[in-house]
């Protein structure tokens with residue numbers, strides 16, 4: 604049996620996550636603990652635990668933050684109401700919303716101003732969707748399931764646009780759009796792709812390797828939309844099995860029985876140290892050969908939030 608690992612590239616941290624995690628780290632250095640963070644800065648257990656150990660306090664809502672304290676908003680974005688609530692409590696805020704999420708917020712605002720109905724494709728209850736919808740609650744209709752697409756109502760079918768969450772399955776989103784366009788032939792496309800480069804690049808990489816894999820292991824947390832999508836994409840693209848794990852120790856030995864080729868990748872919120880630990884775990888069990896499958900080289904990086912940069916001494 605020839606055991607080998609195919610390692611997807613790109614995988615792991617995207618530019619928005621890198622910036623958000625560094626924002627909390629630098630805020631801790633600059634202002635000292637505690638630094639409050641509204642919601643998980645990114646949807647990764649290890650990241651949240653590590654930052655908590657260093658003095659970050661994760662809360663669900665701004666009313667849990669003491670008056671006048673410092674709070675960081677997560678990479679997934681917040682609605683204007685959250686900014687207002689923070690201002691009402693005189694909180695100092697640093698907004699770590701990814702600029703690519705902000706771009707979608709701007710689109711929502713612009714189309715709402717032009718009085719469009721906005722069909723927002725995304726997962727109900729996800730923080731990003733709540734933030735984007737909050738920009739124009741009177742104009743946004745959420746489309747999550749096929750049933751939503753079949754039943755959603757609009758005021759004027761000639762003035763409708765679709766936007767989306769940034770971390771969806773590219774293929775499934777297109778299915779949803781086609782479904783919507785059958786009902787609303789004039790449905791306008793977003794001015795540019797809302798599903799971001801990192802989400803789509805990670806899906807392309809996993810799609811490329813999945814047909815050769817008996818098993819695809821995706822490192823990522825259960826509440827991480829883009830990580831969960833990678834498992835689905837792996838299975839759709841022909842992997843015989845695929846699982847999402849936070850840590851190498853979660854690999855069930857039964858998954859490895861009769862397996863030769865294992866694909867490994869990770870979600871956009873996952874530090875590469877967790878992938879390296881998984882490779883070590885697999886190496887100890889005979890999977891010593893690792894081949895990287897590169898489908899794109901990512902060079903994008905974002906500057907830290909302005910509110911933080913102004914205080915940093917370099």
Ligand code: 10G
Pocket residue numbers: 619620644645646647678679701704731769770826827828829830870871872
């Ligand atoms: O994939 P989701 O949106 O659940 O988030 P994540 O924290 O696991 O990954 C990074 C993506 C974002 C910050 C949303 S734009």
Ligand code: SF4
Pocket residue numbers: 617618619620678701702703704769770799800801802829871
């Ligand atoms: Fe930004 Fe995309 Fe990363 Fe979300 S997944 S933080 S939109 S780069």
